[in-house]
Amino acid sequence: MENNDILIRLRYALDIKNQDMVEIFKLGGVEVTKDEVLKILTKSKDEYDDEVDVEESEDRIKCNDKMLESFLNGFITFKRGPQQPKPGQPKSQEPSRQSKDHVNNMLLKKLKVALQLKTEDMLDILDDGGIAVSKGELGAILRKADHRNYKECGDNFARKFLKGLTVSYRD
Structure with missing residues (x-):
């Protein structure tokens, strides 16, 4: 399953508005505009049935793993509020996903x-x-x-x- 598909399904499931998506990405450390969010949430050609003739959108933005993790980190902050760093803990909320974690x-x-x-x-x-x-x-x-x-x-x-x-x- 593509990361774009995950975002599309998550947005639908939790009824997240476009402006909230922009804010969530920002909280995760990724700056996107409302138009870019719409391009990320565009389904790819292979997600449609073979019977439907859909042109591949050149404007579609592919969501990589780092971008998805940033969104999810931002979603945690959006839902639970910012976490105060503990003494001696680094401030940055940079994605820390290792390649071996699926x-x-x-x-x-x-x-x-x-x-x-x-x-x-x-x-x-x-x-x-x-x-x-x-x-x-x-x-x-x-x-x-x-x-x-x-x-x-x-x-x-x-x-x-x-x-x-x-x-x-x-x-």
């Missing part, structure tokens, strides 16, 4: 923090999305990448979680 795992971890979800809440959301998961499986996905019980979160799992978010937050 994008979908990062998405679930950061949404859990931003929306202040407990494990049971996440299990309910996944159930709403149409997937039954045990507490242990979810714990394996939320672990650090170098942990021996770490499990990489697949696209289908992330898609079901975003679908469950839509059911939970839009109803």
Whole structure:
């Protein structure tokens, strides 16, 4: 699943307005305009059915991993407020994602923090999305990448979680 698709689904699920998207990106350290947000939220040609003839938009902005992580960091700040740095802690909120940590795992971890979800809440959301998961499986996905019980979160799992978010937050 592309990062642009993740942003599109997340925006729909949580009913985030365009101006809020600009503010969230800014809180995460990425300056974008409202027009650029609309270009990021444009679906790519391969997301449509083969029957529909859609021209590939040259203006479409591809969201990379760093940009997605910045958005998610900004979303945490947007929902929970700025965090005061502890003594001796660096001030910058620069994305720190290592290449071995999968994008979908990062998405679930950061949404859990931003929306202040407990494990049971996440299990309910996944159930709403149409997937039954045990507490242990979810714990394996939320672990650090170098942990021996770490499990990489697949696209289908992330898609079901975003679908469950839509059911939970839009109803």
